[in-house]
Every structure is written in structure tokens, then in C-alpha cells.
Amino acid sequence: MALKRQLLVAVSVVCLLVVYMLYVKMQWPPSLYLLDIRKAQAVASRPNSIAEDSTPRDSDLSQRDGTSTPPNPTAAKKTAALKTQPFTNPPKPAQNQILNAFSSKSEGEDEAKKSTKALPAKPTKPPGPTDPPYIGDSYMTEEFPSQTNCLDGIRNRIKESEFGSRFLERIPVLQWARHATEEQHQRLKQYPGTHGWGGVDYDTLKDTLSVLNSSANWRMLDDWETRKNKSECSRCAVVGNGGILNGSKKGKEIDGHHYVFRTNGAVIQGFEEDVGSRTTHYTFSTNTLMNSMRSYGGAGYHGPPVSPETRYVFLPDHDRDYLLMKAAATHTPVERGPERGKDPTRYFGKDVSAEKLKMYHPDFIRYLRNRFLRSNILKGRYKDIYRPSTGAAMLLAALHTCDQVSAYGFMTPDYQKYSDHYYDKSYHKVAFYANHDMRMEMVVWQHLHDAGLITLYMRQ
Template sequence: MVRSRKLVLGFGTALCLLGIYVLCFNQETPLSSSKVPMKTFYHLTHKHNSDLPDSEDLLDQEEINDQSNTFSTLDSKLSVEPEPKEDSIVPNVPDVPKVPDSSDVPKSSSKSDGVGKTRTSTKGPPLPQPNADGPTEPSYIGDTYMSEILPPQTNCTDGIQRRVAETEFGRRFLKYIPVVQWHQHVTPERYQRLSKYPGTHGWGGIDYKTLVETMSFLNSSANQQMLDDWKDRRIKSECIRCAVVGNGGILKGSNKGKEIDSHHYVFRTNGAIIKGFEQDVGSRTTHYTFSTNTLMNSMRTYSGAGYKSPPKSDETRYIFLPDHDRDYLLMKAAATHTKVERGREKNKDPLMYFGEDVSAKKLKIYHPDFVRYLRNRFLRSHTMQTKFMNIYRPSTGAVMLLAALHTCDQVSAYGFMTPDFKKYSDHYFDNVYHPVGFFVNHDFRMELSLWQQLHKAGLIKLYMG
């Protein structure tokens, strides 16, 4: 009897211990991020921003699932190793010969078509840090950039480049950072440096062979400069005036079309539907910014509203925002008038997007140093301190507007978020009111604040409705 009681007691104890173990195991096993919908991603990290809008360049669910496996965690105090020197060697980079370290000193100048001089890198004035005694930068920040000295295109006495030093943005602004990349920027040294950074912020995930083959077609001064045809437009003007047009509902009924078209250059992005809305948004497009992902999403999402393809005209340039190799592959196909050779757009004909007249001289692609600089110095969101830091970037519209800030003398912005955004539908082409949404890959609260600050500083003129 005693032995039976002991056996029962021992068996019961074992069952209890097994139950406790299973319970603890289940509590400690995290959910797979690939199973969590985008809205859940958002609530995990942006609970206090639930009323903010999103743009048309959201990552689709498949892309978030693809990138979720590469997320890294970051201590809330940013207590990680400091940023290495810019040109330090990255081990195990495939197909690229190793090179010795180089310091941030000017190299011999290189010229092509009589345009510009290139230096290895530049590091701007350090930004204020909360803890001067500890590590100031986690390694993924990379606040060191290439520098390229191009001759000024105007002698505008009231241009942004001259006025910015007198504003609060003077310490953030780097005058000589290249906005777009071209074939001379691709070197083994730069590949080793930039392959450390994923997505739009570097060449991580792009194999060197694809990069070299694609960029070899961007080999003229037209590819090196954002405003490559200014000498043909200048007429009597000493200042370059640019209109940057977002797709916000604030433009509906604005009657700003003629004013927008009166600028020398007109920038648009993503689902830029023009037909039927010319009175409010204008009809010209000189620069169209997009990524392959946002282009495909726009064509799928806004086809019912009239968006069939990017704007097409003789003056239109197409500026890729490279999220990954999809963008380089589509750009190569467009430059060569061939079908996309592989990837998610395999066998797609780029001429259906950009027209029969597209050529390599009409194509540009943002420099990853420039996009990382915008993230680090203008839109440094708290999302960068979370496991979602690899998918966070400035929105496509934000990159477009800040690119204009770095290339034009005067910038007017239309259709961007203002503090009263709830009064307006998500897009100017919406037939009925649609509230705007918000997701983790952008920080629209910070972007809204930045537009207000730039407007107050006199660096942009923001249409406020």
C-alpha cells in the first residue's frame, strides 16, 4: 500500500513538472514574424501613432516576409560596437578582390564628360549624441558618405544651398553628397563598404556582377546629374524652381495645376494619376520617383482609379529608389530594351511601363549613401531601435522631396501631409473619403514634422490647403 502511494505520488509529481515545462516552453517561444500581418507589425512598435497616414509605397506582405529573416535586435541604449571606418574591409564579400583600408582623404579626381570630381568619402559634422561617454553610433548607421564635387548649375543668390547654413539644418546638410549613382561610383572598395547596409541604404543583397553589369549602362553625365538638361531650360532664370507633388487628398479642389506646371521641373511619385485631375495637380512630369515594388503595387492598387503606368513624355526622367536587386534588373532591362532576365519581374517588358522612347539617358537611380544620409540625419526614427530597423526607410515621397531640396534652388511642395491631414482623403483621386493608414516601414509623424520645420525655415514652400 505504501509502495502504491509512493508510485502514485511520483507519477503525479512527474506530470506536474511536465506540465510546467510545456507551459514555460510555450511562453518563451516567440511568434514567427512571417505569420504576423502588417497591421500587427504596426501595433507592436507604433501604438501611439495609430491615427497617422501611410503612403502608396508600403512593402507588400510577401516582401516583409522575405526580409523578416534578416531582422536584428538592438539594445534600447544603443550599447553596441561603434561604427567602423568607412572603407574598412568587410570579410567574405563574394567576387570582389580585397583592398587595403583607405582614410577619408581626397583621391585623384576623375572626370567624365567634363563633369565633377570624386572623393572617396566625407563625414559631416557629428550630430549631438545623448551620451558622449558611450558608443555614439551602432554599426548599421554608417554616418560616413561618399563625396562628389560637381560644378554648380546656377548662380542663384537665394538658393537653398546658400541659405541652409543659416538655418537649424545647417549641421545636418551635406552639400557634396551624390544624390544619384552612376557607373563610376561602382568600385570594389565601395562595394565592400556599402554591402554592409541592406535595402535602400546600401548594396547589401546585390551581387557585384549584377551591380557592375547594370550600372555600366548609366555611363553619361545625364545619369550623374538629377537636372541633366538645365542648360537647355535656363532661358532667363538664374534659379532652378522645382515643384514636388505628392498624392495627398489635400490637392483635391486646390486649383494648383497651372502653378505646379509653371516650375522648371515637376517631380511626382508612385500612383501619380494625372488625366482628369490636371486642374488640381498639373499635367507635366519631369522626374518620376519609384521603386519596382511601389510601381507594381501602384499599378495593382490604383488601376481602377486610372493609374496604368508612370507618366510618359519627352522630358520625363525615371528615378529608381533601389530596395533590392529587382530595381537594378528592371533598370537594366529598360536601358537595353530587353525583358527582365530573372526575379519576380522575369520576362516583363519594361517598355510597357516607360514607353518605347525610354533610353539609358532617361534613367537615374538614387545613391544608397544619399538615402542612408536622409534616414540618419533628417528622419532618424525610433523604429531604428527596434527589430524592424532593416525595413524602415524614408517614404518614397520623402526621398523625392529631400532630393529636390539637394538639387534645386527653390522648392514648392504640394500634396504632402499637413497637421490637419484628417480633413482630407488619402489621395486626391479618391472618389469617396478614405482615411489614411500607417505601417512600420515609414515614420509619417516625423515626416509631417520635418515638412513643417523646412517650411518654417524657408527652405521649402509647403502647400497647406
């Protein structure tokens, strides 16, 4: 019996040892096991990165949960250059990248259409953490009275096009005095450059926008009712500076539109036959204006066009834009910054007034970047400085403002046949830079043309 008891005890001990060894093997090393769990949890909780097809998302983490990502302190400095970090091999978006960009409906759009609040309206808050905070696909919405009785305008046709799900009818194109609130500044200061107020302190913002206090400042076509024409549709010519216009003889056609938009180094004298002579809206940033005067002075560009019908539309990417805007509206020297002490009438003429000045809303420029020009650059090292080109902002602003849009001097698939600018004295190859995606813009212009939303000038 004693022997049996000893055998039973020995078997029990062996069994316990086997069970213990199996347990240790399953748990060892515990740090790796826990690491796998933590990795899985991190992936599950992390906001999705930008999709490969660059399809815009519908949320803004900073507005969903009250958190925000502080702006990159170097971002404002990086945007100071007109063209930054030249690309020898610019990004080439695939065709399906552009097509997919217009494939899904946004919650932000639904919220925008429901908004009937008086100015300034609160931004929409689409649900769901699907984007990194710097994207910010959530925008202010406003109610805008229609300026025309055009039944066949872009706003009616775009809803049925491939761009319909991207288009927000009630997003403000321009900012003005009613937008300068502490609440809005708190919301937008997390976005640097043209996409927010990250480089602009609240006092500077308020002082500048306070002078933009009339309907002329928030309406792009502010003189439509006083124009002596019987048209029910506003027709706008948007003129880029591409070499395709050299020898085009489109000047008379361009001047025949109700409104003529131009940008940056728009040399007119001596090229009227090809590009026309009128300018109703001139789009620029302070930086691009100063760089254009330095770079294209030899071609005849000495400053913005000046005429009684010309309006000046600032594309702000730094506080220097707000400072120059205020100086121009008040006919006083620029208070500080790179243009300190300069007389704004030197650029805009002695008859410039606050009613002739406009400024793009940062929500609008961020919306153009996110929904119309969502480039793969946003996934790389230059995401903080990437923005739509000045010409692209101008053309897409016209798309959101005018009933009919004709585009001249913009990039087309045969761009290599033409010099960079129509006023170049010799052929200059088109240059590509890190802060714009010109190839993507070119594809978007083709899609807008094919959809019948714009008429794009192309050589046959």
C-alpha cells in the same frame, strides 16, 4: 613563562583567523564581484544605442576599425512590401526630437567639405564609436559643378538654418557607372535595402551601373543648360499624392515650375486642374511601381507618366530595381526575378533611353534616414525595414538639387480632414505603416517651411 608563551600563541592564532575571515567575506562570492567588473567594462566598451532624442551621430564602426556587421538575410525580403505591418498607433515624435536632430555639427560634414578628390571619392571616416554599425553615418563625397548662378538658392540658405549642421553639400544624390567599384561594393554591402548594396551582387551592380555612364545619369536637372529660360534659379514643384490636393486648383501653378517631380500612383488624367499635367521626374521603386499599378488601376493609374521631358528615378531597395533599370536602358526583357521576361517599354515608353534613367545613391538615402528622418523606429524590431517614404526621398532630393522647392500634396497637421489620396472616390483614412515614420516626416516638412527652405502647400 610557558603560560605566557601559550597565551601569546593563542592570541596570534585568533588574530590570524579574524583576518582570514574578513578577507573571505570581502571576496565572497568571487563570481559576483568579477561579474560587476565585467558588466562595467562591457558598458564602457559598447557602442551607444540611439539617443532618445534621435540626434544623428558622427561615426561608423564598420569603417573605423575595419569590421562590419553582416546584413540581415531577411531584411531584403521584408522590404519587398510597399507598405509593411500597419501601425494602429504610429510613432509620434516629440517636437524636441525633431529640433534636437539639427543641433550638433557632424565630423562627417567637415570631412565632406575638405574632399576635393576625383570621382569616385572615398567615404569620410568620422572618429569615435558612437553608433551601432548599421547606422553608417559616413558617406562618399564628390565635387559637383554648380548648374545655376542662383545667389538665393537653398544650398546657400540652408547653411544658416537649423538644418545646416545636418546638410552635406557634397554627398552624391545619384549613383552611376563610376561608383561601381569593388571597394565601394565591399563598403556598402553591409547595409541592406535602400541604404546599401546588401542584396545586390557585384556583377549585377556593375552590369547595371555601366549603362549609366553619362552626365545625364548623375545630374538630376540634366537639361538645365538647354532649357529656353532666362532664370538664374531652378524652380521645382514636388507633388505628393495626398488628399489635400483634391479641389486645390493648383494645377496651373504646379506646371509653371521648371521641373515637376511626382511619385508612385500619380494619377493625372481627370485631375489636371488640381495637380497639373507635366512630369519631369518620376520617383519609384520597382516594388512600389508594381503595387501602385495593382492598387490604383481603378483610379486611373496604369503606369508612370510618359513624355519627352520625363526622367525616371529609381529608388532601389532590391536587385530587381537594378535588373529593371538595365532592361530599360538596353530595351531588352528583364533577365530574372519577379519581373523576368517583362518588356520595360511597357512602363517607360518606346523612346526611353539610358539618358532618361537615374538611380538614387544608397549613401544618400541612408544619409536622409540618419540626419533628416532619424526615427525611433530605428531602436525597435522594424529597424531593418525602416526608410524614408518614397515621397520623402523625392522631396529631400529636390532640396539637395533645386534652387527653389514648392511641395504639394504632402502631409500637414490637419491631414485627418483629407482622404489618403486626392483621387480617392470616397474618404479613406490615412494609413500608417512600420517601414515609414510619416508623422516625423510631417514635422520635418513644417520645419523646412518655417525655415524658408521650401514652400509647403497648406489649406487655410
